[in-house]
Amino acid sequence: MTARGRAALKTAVWLVALVPLAHLVWGWWTDDLTVNPIEYVTRQLGETAIRLLLATLALTPIRLLFGVSWPITLRRLLGLFAFFYVTLHFAVWIVLDHFFDWRTMGDDIAKRPWITVGVTAFLLLVPLAATSTTGMIKRLGGATWRRLHQLIYVAGVLGVLHYIWLAKKVLVQPWVYAVLLATLLGIRAWATARKLSARWIVLGSRG
Amino acid sequence: MRLRYSDVTPSTLYLSRRELMAGALALAAVGGDAASTTAAAPAPAGAALPATPNPAYRVDDAPTKFEAASTYNNFYEFGVNKEDPSRLGHTLKPRPWHVQVDGLVARPKTFDVEEILKLAPLEERIYLLRCVEAWSMVIPWIGYPLSALLKQAQPRPGAKYVEFTTLKDPEQFPAQKPTFFGLGSLDWPYTEGLRLDEAMHPLTLLTVGMYGHVLPNQNGAPLRVVIPWKYGFKSAKSLVRIRLTDTEPKTAWNKAAPQEYGFYSNVNPNVDHPRWSQGTERRIGEFRRRKTLMFNGYADQVASLYTGMDLKKNY
Numbered sequence: 001m002t003a004r005g006r007a008a009l010k011t012a013v014w015l016v017a018l019v020p021l022a023h024l025v026w027g028w029w030t031d032d033l034t035v036n037p038i039e040y041v042t043r044q045l046g047e048t049a050i051r052l053l054l055a056t057l058a059l060t061p062i063r064l065l066f067g068v069s070w071p072i073t074l075r076r077l078l079g080l081f082a083f084f085y086v087t088l089h090f091a092v093w094i095v096l097d098h099f100f101d102w103r104t105m106g107d108d109i110a111k112r113p114w115i116t117v118g119v120t121a122f123l124l125l126v127p128l129a130a131t132s133t134t135g136m137i138k139r140l141g142g143a144t145w146r147r148l149h150q151l152i153y154v155a156g157v158l159g160v161l162h163y164i165w166l167a168k169k170v171l172v173q174p175w176v177y178a179v180l181l182a183t184l185l186g187i188r189a190w191a192t193a194r195k196l197s198a199r200w201i202v203l204g205s206r207g
Numbered sequence: 208m209r210l211r212y213s214d215v216t217p218s219t220l221y222l223s224r225r226e227l228m229a230g231a232l233a234l235a236a237v238g239g240d241a242a243s244t245t246a247a248a249p250a251p252a253g254a255a256l257p258a259t260p261n262p263a264y265r266v267d268d269a270p271t272k273f274e275a276a277s278t279y280n281n282f283y284e285f286g287v288n289k290e291d292p293s294r295l296g297h298t299l300k301p302r303p304w305h306v307q308v309d310g311l312v313a314r315p316k317t318f319d320v321e322e323i324l325k326l327a328p329l330e331e332r333i334y335l336l337r338c339v340e341a342w343s344m345v346i347p348w349i350g351y352p353l354s355a356l357l358k359q360a361q362p363r364p365g366a367k368y369v370e371f372t373t374l375k376d377p378e379q380f381p382a383q384k385p386t387f388f389g390l391g392s393l394d395w396p397y398t399e400g401l402r403l404d405e406a407m408h409p410l411t412l413l414t415v416g417m418y419g420h421v422l423p424n425q426n427g428a429p430l431r432v433v434i435p436w437k438y439g440f441k442s443a444k445s446l447v448r449i450r451l452t453d454t455e456p457k458t459a460w461n462k463a464a465p466q467e468y469g470f471y472s473n474v475n476p477n478v479d480h481p482r483w484s485q486g487t488e489r490r491i492g493e494f495r496r497r498k499t500l501m502f503n504g505y506a507d508q509v510a511s512l513y514t515g516m517d518l519k520k521n522y
């Protein structure tokens with residue numbers, strides 16, 4: 001892909017990824033955030049966060065399945081946007097929902113598994129966002145950096161678990177995300193297994 | 208149309224929230240038009256329903272705006288989203304309507320809803336409504352004590368419980384249509400229940416209207432119960448059957464998630480729902496959380512129903 005193509009693609013991702021935020025700002029501006037605005041904003045931000053997280057996790061499977069690798073160039077951008085929305089989601093909970101009531105929030109984090117895993121997922125994403133620059137990749141070295149960034153799998157699983165656990169048992173939506181995530185991780189696992197078994201065959205034929 | 212926050216918020220509160228948000232987001236420059244967007248509330252839909260206010264049952268807090276109480280609803284027969292009931296409510300046909308009162312009673316009878324309306328004088332009572340999802344409203348209901356109807360039916364000595372059943376008809380309740388493996392669905396029809404002494408309690412209201420008008424479909428037309436000291440889902444809507452029994456009735460949410468929703472489901476700030484604290488609540492139209500009160504503030508009237516009971520076990 002040409003440099004100009006890549007730039008156009010990234011601009012498009014910026015625009016698309018900012019739509020949910022623009023939608024909320026517009027809603028706030030026009031006073032159109034439902035009769036329970038804090039709940040609405042929290043949910044919209046959470047929903048956007050999980051979608052972007054899954055989008056980030058979809059790029060490698062796309063390459064594995066279809067052999068197209070240009071989507072990988074969007075990984076950092078999508079990952080950072082996912083982190084951005086998770087951070088806003090968390091901030092709304094702290095500032096608007098609980099108004100810095102640290103005792104209640106601490107209680108919630110300790111007592112309610114869906115919040116515990118949500119906060120854990122957020123904390124796991126912090127070092128990934130912090131080491132997302134090219135400079136940091138160089139400093140850590142490719143192998144270490146890659147190992148560190150495998151934490152996104154854990155964050156993805158915890159994010160989906162967060163949704164499954166917070167939603168009422170009869171809701172379908174969280175399970176849709178669970179199936180999507182399982183598919184994405186399954187494709188990677190399958191590709192890794194194939195690579196490993198190919199190596200075994202090579203080793204075996206040598207011995 | 209989505210409801211505006213200003214439609215449900217007294218303008219003073221609304222302004223302070225706006226200012227607060229504006230400050231927080233450093234966008235204060237354009238806040239000046241806030242007051243002018245507070246439109247006058249349109250009159251409630253549905254026919255006017257005359258009722259005598261009962262001064263013994265009122266609360267000091269201002270009632271929630273009708274527009275909020277009629278558009279932010281949990282009524283899973285119409286769908287799982289809060290806006291589904293008001294959007295799809297027109298599919299329900301509240302006339303003609305019959306409700307069967309039977310089970311362990313001396314005089315079982317199927318009532319026409321018009322008869323129900325005339326069975327006892329209609330009162331207006333302003334009650335607090337506390338949802339298990341930790342939000343609350345203040346609603347002026349119209350109805351009369353359920354005990355008036357039950358006394359007519361004459362409960363037999365063995366009767367210990369009352370079971371309420373909501374209409375099951377996928378033509379009128381779109382979300383009752385079969386779904387993929389039953390996903391996103393409760394076990395229809397929706398049933399709820401009370402102990403007989405709870406059902407006979409003067410607070411338990413057989414309800415046919417709100418805000419001076421006939422009950423909107425999305426709020427459970429043509430008749431429902433309202434039990435203000437229990438979480439909202441106990442107050443079953445669009446009733447077709449009221450049955451007295453000697454065994455504890457199975458209730459819809461208890462069947463779906465027994466660890467989360469018990470038979471009693473009294474509002475209790477000291478017994479958390481597994482997924483959230485019940486210690487505080489957000490009053491619709493307000494910004495900050497409020498403390499939740501024991502039995503939703505009705506403790507002096509209902510606490511005696513539960514003396515000697517472990518409310519943590521009987522949640």
Ligand code: HEM
Binds near residue numbers: 039046047050163166
């Ligand atoms: C990777 C991290 C996270 C992801 C992917 C995530 C995602 C989500 C999703 C998808 C929802 C449901 C939205 C809906 O109902 O449509 C949600 C709701 C919510 N999340 Fe998160 N979340 C994360 C972290 C957190 C954290 C750190 C907190 C704060 C402690 C938090 C608090 C909440 C709350 C309060 C709700 C609303 C629950 C409700 O309204 O019933 N989340 N989140």
